[in-house]
Each structure stands twice: as structure tokens, then as C-alpha cells.
């Protein structure tokens with residue numbers, strides 16, 4: 277299927293995603309979560325890792341809770357004008373089926389030994405102090421797509437404690453989940469913890485979609 281054939285919409289259709297080749301759906305009544313191994317090639321992962329290494333800065337969080345160790349990783353805002361990054365973005369949008377206009381620019385995340393992102397949701401708390409700052413224009417986050425770019429030697433799994441699921445990093449493996457139950461209702465079962473890397477370095481990319489076009 278070429279990109280022009282994709283029926284882009286403002287929200288993803290889980291049944292349409294489930295019909296993609298090689299997609300696994302994690303069995304859960306609480307959470308719509310898909311896994312697709314080898315979504316990106318080793319070459320695509322290496323190219324992204326090089327860019328993340330070159331452009332990283334300390335990661336930040338919304339609604340700071342006083343725990344300075346809550347998110348200790350580094351983040352890189354990947355350049356959507358870079359044709360290599362744009363091609364990956366197009367692949368992610370072709371997987372989600374969500375109108376690319378609703379996508380935030382892709383970010384890279386890098387975790388060294390001991391670094392983590394404690395249990396959090398990717399949607400912003402509508403009652404949080406930072407909600408207007410992050411969501412006034414584009415609304416809240418709807419879907420999360422993330423891809424592991426490598427497997428660290430030890431640690432670095434992503435744990436979803438509310439559904440008792442832990443996903444191990446593997447080069448090129450994609451995760452996709454719906455942050456909403458329905459428009460305006462966010463799913464607390466999306467809670468997830470990027471667990472500490474114990475040996476090596478972990479790299480991922482994250483792609484978030486919004487309720488309204490990104491701007």
C-alpha cells in the first residue's frame with residue numbers, strides 16, 4: 277500500500293491496525309496495546325541513534341512532582357526536515373493511520389546505566405498545572421507509538437503495571453497504544469515505567485498524536 281492509499285483519520289482504528297502484517301495485540305480488557313517486531317530495520321535504528329547521540333539534552337516532565345529522579349534520561353528533538361527522519365515519520369503515520377498533521381515531531385530518548393522514566397502516563401492530566409501550557413492548541417495526546425532502537429545489555433524494559441505486562445527492548449520493535457477510552461476520557465491503564473538500564477545504553481523514539489492538529 278502506498279502512503280496515498282491510507283485512509284488517514286484524526287484517531288486510529290484499532291481493528292485496522294490489528295490487520296497489519298505481523299502485528300500482535302496484547303491480550304487486555306483495559307488497554308489497547310499492539311506490538312510489531314522488526315518495524316524498523318537495523319540501518320534505520322542506527323541512523324536514528326546517531327542523530328539522538330548528536331542532539332541530546334536532559335529530558336523534562338510536565339506537572340513536576342518534586343521527585344528529581346522521576347525522569348533521568350536524555351531527549352532529542354529529531355529534525356522533521358531531515359529526509360531520513362521524515363521517512364521514518366511517514367512509516368509511523370502509515371502504521372497508525374492518523375493524519376500526520378496530528379503528530380508531534382518525533383523525539384528520541386536515551387537512557388544510560390541507572391536512568392529511567394518512572395511510572396507515568398503520556399496524556400497530560402486535565403487537572404494538572406501544566407495542562408493549558410501543553411494542550412491549549414493541540415489538545416491532549418491520543419496515541420503513543422514508540423520504537424526500541426536497540427536492546428541494552430541488561431534492564432530497560434517497559435512495564436505496564438496496571439495490566440501486568442513487561443515489554444523487553446529489541447532492535448526495531450514497535451509498541452503502539454491508545455491513551456484514550458473515548459474522546460475526553462483518558463485511560464489510566466496506560467501507566468508505564470521505562471525501567472532502569474542496568475548495563476549498556478538504551479535508545480527509543482517516541483511519536484505522539486494529538487486530538488487536534490499539532491501547532
Ligand SMILES: O=C(O)CCC(=O)C(=O)O
Nearest residue numbers: 385398433434470480482
Ligand atoms: O523508554 C521507554 O521504555 C518508554 C518511554 C516513555 O514512556 C516516554 O518517553 O514517554
Ligand SMILES: [Fe+2]
Nearest residue numbers: 396397398468
Ligand atoms: Fe511514556
